[in-house]
Amino acid sequence: MSNFMEAAVLPAFGAATVFRIEKVPVPLPAAGQVLVKVRAAGLNPVDYKTRMGKGVAAANITLPAILGWDIAGEVVSLGDGVSKFERGDRIFGLSNFPQPGNAYAQYTVVDENEFAIIPKNITNIEAGATPLAALTAWEALFDQAGIVAGQRVLVHAASGGVGHFAVQLAKCKGCFVAGTASARNQEFLRSLGVDVAIDYHTQAFESTIEPVDVVIDGIGGETALRSLDILKPGGILVSLPSMYKDDPAVIAKAREKDVKVKWMSVRPDGDRMEKIATLLSAGQIKVKIDSTFPLKEVTKAHQLLESNHVTGKVVLTV
Ligand SMILES: NC(=O)c1ccc[n+]([C@@H]2O[C@H](COP(=O)([O-])OP(=O)(O)OC[C@H]3O[C@@H](n4cnc5c(N)ncnc54)[C@H](OP(=O)(O)O)[C@@H]3O)[C@@H](O)[C@H]2O)c1
Structure with a gap:
């Protein structure tokens, strides 16, 4: 695995066209964290509000930054003390919100306590669309x-x-x-x-x-x-x-x-993600996907979500 990855980087607050696809270093998991190969990153209105420099999450980031908090992907490596997951597990969650979540990238590190296993019958796109x-x-x-x-x-x-x-x-x-x-x-x-x-x-x-x-x-x-x-x-x-x-x-x-x-202000919660996973697995709740875009089309994804008229969720595929 290369030490570098592609990410959609926010160099400055601004319009949806501000993102740049860049090569950046792959992060290392600290204690209690896992490195995830991101497969899908769900978008939420807080993503474009933050991109504009508005709201609580914008106050917490240092530019240049990698946006996104909803993540579905595979565990690649484990930080010290991780006991909940193993390499290869498919996991999903709301990462580190309202601190930076770094989801718009090929790899990211997440706290094991904020994530849960994706049910077998749920796709990565559906899982990435769900958490927040x-x-x-x-x-x-x-x-x-x-x-x-x-x-x-x-x-x-x-x-x-x-x-x-x-x-x-x-x-x-x-x-x-x-x-x-x-x-x-x-x-x-x-x-x-x-x-x-x-x-x-x-x-x-x-x-x-x-x-x-x-x-x-x-x-x-x-x-x-x-x-x-x-x-x-x-x-x-x-x-x-x-x-x-x-x-x-x-x-x-x-x-x-x-x-x-x-x-209210939503918080990450791995235990609750497990309950949501159970409901998804049983078909008691379903997630509706409006549209998906590859990571490099992050601008189009933001423009669509900003229209305020999506049905269900918009997701970046990585
Ligand atoms: N405080 C928190 O922790 C928290 C957490 C999550 C979200 N939020 C906020 O909650 C809001 C909703 O989030 P979301 O992710 O659900 O947004 P969203 O997916 O972008 O909502 C889009 C939907 O809103 C409908 N809509 C637009 N104007 C409407 C109106 N006047 N009356 C009824 N429906 C209308 C649209 O339906 P039509 O196309 O049919 O018009 C569309 O399906 C956002 O402002 C978001 O930032 C806050």
């Missing part, structure tokens, strides 16, 4: 909102990366689930199992369904404010876009309406 979005949906529904069977849940951007996992996880739990997306994604929402699919262009969600216990909001701003009108007293809004964190208008209206509002 599925971990976010899980944390929003189960840790932040504490959903229980029989509750009513509304998921905004239900056709997106987080939303499509949130719909499936809430249905697995035995909830009534409504989801919002545009007309072209209504059939996709029904395929995920929603009880009601709402076209946000033509239907006001507040007047389309009865009040709900929980809203998972992947949009923020006006959508978060309006969502407070459809919560039952004591209900919970979990809002995801960090640019709207602690929105004073939302906090004031939530107090007035006697509902709770929470913002």
Whole structure:
């Protein structure tokens, strides 16, 4: 194996065209880490926000940097003390977030505690698409909102990366689930199992369904404010876009309406990845791939994701 590898390097914050494919040294795994031959790197909105120099992850990187946090690949070598994995294992996880994850490369090092074995029936592309979005949906529904069977849940951007996992996880739990997306994604929402699919262009969600216990909001701003009108007293809004964190208008209206509002920041978690792997393996949740691009076409992948209208996930293949 050469000591050098190809990576998509971010030399400066900027437009999607800023990436350069360069030869850089292959990293060495420290104690508790494994070296992974990256097969697929999933993209998330935080990738392009960071590329632009925005948000918490941008504050944590030193340029030039290698972006990306969702990784699926094979274990190549082990750092000291690694006990969870062996060479050749196929593993997936959210790496080091919100510190640099270095996923857009042929090799990267990851913490064994943040990763899990990829189920045999799941492809590398599916595995690379899953971690950040599925971990976010899980944390929003189960840790932040504490959903229980029989509750009513509304998921905004239900056709997106987080939303499509949130719909499936809430249905697995035995909830009534409504989801919002545009007309072209209504059939996709029904395929995920929603009880009601709402076209946000033509239907006001507040007047389309009865009040709900929980809203998972992947949009923020006006959508978060309006969502407070459809919560039952004591209900919970979990809002995801960090640019709207602690929105004073939302906090004031939530107090007035006697509902709770929470913002969260997803964390890597290998134990939880194992639970997600079990659900994937059993076919209880599925990941929808919108598009894949080879690493050298990272610019096109970012441009597509930035359109804010992907169905499911965009993945780089390495
Ligand atoms: N705080 C955290 O820890 C955390 C973690 C993950 C994600 N996030 C944030 O959560 C947001 C969603 O992430 P994601 O990965 O799910 O994004 P995504 O996959 O890019 O979402 C795209 C989807 O949003 C839908 N959409 C766009 N505008 C909409 C609207 N007004 N109403 C309803 N649906 C709409 C689109 O459907 P149509 O094409 O049909 O319009 C598309 O399918 C992002 O801002 C992301 O940064 C935060």
